[in-house]
Amino acid sequence: MCGIAGLIHRGKSSNVGKELQGMLQALKHRGEDSTGYALYGDTDGKNFIMRFKVGENVGEGSSSVMEETSVYDERKKIVDQYLSELGARIVKEERILPYSLRYEIAYDTKDLLEFSQKIESIPGVEILSMGKSLEVIKDLGNAKMVCDRYNLDKVVGTHAIGHARMATESGVDIKSAHPFWGYPFSDVSVVHNGQLTNYWNNRRLLENKGMRFMSECDSELIAVYIAQKMREGASLEEGMRASLTGLDGVFTYFVATKDSLGMAKDTMAAKPLVLYESDDLVAMGSEEIAIRSILPQEIDTYDPFDGEVKVWQI
Amino acid sequence: MANLKTTDKKSKSQSMGMHTEVLTGRTQQKFFNPSEAENFYYFGTYDVDFNKRTELDVKEMTAPEANKKIDNLMSQGYGTIVIKNPQGKHSLGVGILNKLNLIFEGSLGYFGMGSCDGPTVRINGRVGWSCAENLMAGKVVIEKNAGSCFGAAIRGGDLICKGSVGARTGIDMKGGTIIVGGDAGAFTGFMMQRGRIIILGDVGINLGDSMYDGTIFIGGKIGSFGSDAVPGDLTSNDQDWLKRKLKVAEIGEKFDVSKMTKIVSGKKLWNYDNLEPTEKKGAI
Numbered sequence: 001m002c003g004i005a006g007l008i009h010r011g012k013s014s015n016v017g018k019e020l021q022g023m024l025q026a027l028k029h030r031g032e033d034s035t036g037y038a039l040y041g042d043t044d045g046k047n048f049i050m051r052f053k054v055g056e057n058v059g060e061g062s063s064s065v066m067e068e069t070s071v072y073d074e075r076k077k078i079v080d081q082y083l084s085e086l087g088a089r090i091v092k093e094e095r096i097l098p099y100s101l102r103y104e105i106a107y108d109t110k111d112l113l114e115f116s117q118k119i120e121s122i123p124g125v126e127i128l129s130m131g132k133s134l135e136v137i138k139d140l141g142n143a144k145m146v147c148d149r150y151n152l153d154k155v156v157g158t159h160a161i162g163h164a165r166m167a168t169e170s171g172v173d174i175k176s177a178h179p180f181w182g183y184p185f186s187d188v189s190v191v192h193n194g195q196l197t198n199y200w201n202n203r204r205l206l207e208n209k210g211m212r213f214m215s216e217c218d219s220e221l222i223a224v225y226i227a228q229k230m231r232e233g234a235s236l237e238e239g240m241r242a243s244l245t246g247l248d249g250v251f252t253y254f255v256a257t258k259d260s261l262g263m264a265k266d267t268m269a270a271k272p273l274v275l276y277e278s279d280d281l282v283a284m285g286s287e288e289i290a291i292r293s294i295l296p297q298e299i300d301t302y303d304p305f306d307g308e309v310k311v312w313q314i
Numbered sequence: 315m316a317n318l319k320t321t322d323k324k325s326k327s328q329s330m331g332m333h334t335e336v337l338t339g340r341t342q343q344k345f346f347n348p349s350e351a352e353n354f355y356y357f358g359t360y361d362v363d364f365n366k367r368t369e370l371d372v373k374e375m376t377a378p379e380a381n382k383k384i385d386n387l388m389s390q391g392y393g394t395i396v397i398k399n400p401q402g403k404h405s406l407g408v409g410i411l412n413k414l415n416l417i418f419e420g421s422l423g424y425f426g427m428g429s430c431d432g433p434t435v436r437i438n439g440r441v442g443w444s445c446a447e448n449l450m451a452g453k454v455v456i457e458k459n460a461g462s463c464f465g466a467a468i469r470g471g472d473l474i475c476k477g478s479v480g481a482r483t484g485i486d487m488k489g490g491t492i493i494v495g496g497d498a499g500a501f502t503g504f505m506m507q508r509g510r511i512i513i514l515g516d517v518g519i520n521l522g523d524s525m526y527d528g529t530i531f532i533g534g535k536i537g538s539f540g541s542d543a544v545p546g547d548l549t550s551n552d553q554d555w556l557k558r559k560l561k562v563a564e565i566g567e568k569f570d571v572s573k574m575t576k577i578v579s580g581k582k583l584w585n586y587d588n589l590e591p592t593e594k595k596g597a598i
Contacts, residue, residue: 269481269499288402301440302459303480306500306518
């Protein structure tokens with residue numbers, strides 16, 4: 001079933017880590033196989049932040065294969081070596097969990113395609129996000145568990161999107177968890193609730209154009225689809241509008257960039273979304289209780305209509 | 315068992331599209347015998363006094379706890395109950411089979427007021443998906459917006475939303491009336507089988523898709539007609555009924571009903587042919 005939530009503060013920053021945790025935890029009955037956060041934090045914008053994994057969480061319910069920590073260490077070493085070869089300098093390094101790392105990187109090249117391809121050529125390594133504001137954190141368990149594991153409740157930023165997953169189309173693992181990074185675009189992320197029925201056709205087309213897929217989760221297609229549209233020169237909103245006919249199935253999804261947040265709903269309006277919009281805050285989720293977790297007072301909310309696309313700026 | 319009379323004369327209800335079939339044959343319905351009244355008991359009903367009023371704060375309650383408490387209050391004779399802090403919780407006010415004035419001071423989540431029979435409800439907020447699903451009788455008024463599947467499969471009663479509603483409003487409805495003051499999404503009246511829907515604003519695509527029967531009245535623009543949904547003649551009977559209904563619903567009383575579009579079933583779908591299942595199988 002899955003639940004999605006998102007919020008954007010306009011003109012100010014807030015504790016988006018804690019706010020999104022509350023929203024996603026309110027949706028945990030929609031799925032707690034895994035939970036993911038795409039947080040757009042306040043940074044100086046100088047360095048890239050790369051969130052990546054060198055292995056999988058193989059806890060209870062995981063569909064991944066157990067590996068030795070030494071394997072993770074070896075992969076990390078190769079990542080460091082490749083970064084050096086790419087001319088990227090590691091400014092700050094954090095190993096949050098044996099398999100999950102956060103690097104701040106000084107890197108001048110704008111095109112991240114070559115960069116990403118080289119790093120991800122290491123078997124078992126996946127870049128979860130790359131951007132100057134975006135950080136994608138995803139792992140098995142519900143919103144609170146993931147938030148506690150990665151200390152997300154103090155993250156301050158302008159906007160965020162997140163996903164509470166009930167695995168239906170692919171495995172219970174981090175690679176299939178949302179949000180998906182809009183590879184190879186800096187600071188683009190996607191969460192999705194629904195099912196896409198023309199996944200393989202679109203995937204083959206996009207792979208022929210050089211785009212990469214790390215999982216067999218149909219939701220990843222949206223991130224890649226939008227990214228490809230943007231690569232061809234479309235704006236975020238244009239890419240999202242194209243998806244209403246280019247993607248077949250039922251879906252409600254959010255896309256976030258460094259300074260904007262968008263939502264799209266399929267033409268059947270088969271997946272839920274409740275939206276609250278004011279001058280300084282937009283909050284939305286699969287159910288109103290997600291919004292109520294940050295706005296307990298009486299508010300005006302509504303369901304966007306079928307085929308609706310909206311984009312807000314910070 | 316009762317025998318129903320067959321008639322060729324078109325009744326007023328038929329001309330208004332409330333139903334179009336001519337009843338024939340025998341009904342399976344067992345009719346009530348007054349001499350056996352004491353043997354009939356409608357589970358979950360109580361004698362309540364509308365002047366006996368109380369408030370219930372459900373902020374810290376789960377939906378089952380809140381619903382059980384409402385039931386408990388009705389058993390004590392409370393006929394007017396004000397619910398405080400519903401805060402978008404799902405499945406509140408479900409299964410009330412009683413006359414009751416129920417007021418929600420706030421919004422409900424999914425499946426609010428589902429499977430009810432008799433209460434008069436006012437929700438001073440918004441409702442999520444599938445509000446008042448399977449409503450049998452009573453009146454539910456929503457002051458703000460409503461989610462998708464509004465009034466799914468209702469069989470009777472009045473369901474009124476003063477704001478806008480999502481997709482598939484009145485899906486599979488089998489009776490009753492749905493009134494919407496604002497706009498409605500796609501597939502409004504999808505597979506409806508009887509009853510009436512009034513939308514004062516615009517509607518999305520596939521209006522009345524695969525409707526078997528019943529009537530839809532639209533005040534604004536129509537995205538597109540669904541399969542087998544066709545325009546009908548807006549009669550003076552329709553207009554009188556619309557005026558009366560909108561007045562009672564406290565919504566759009568001054569609305570110019572003469573400009574509304576009436577939609578009915580074209581009755582061209584497969585279910586209207588005369589083939590028996592075995593013949594159909596052969597035809598396929």
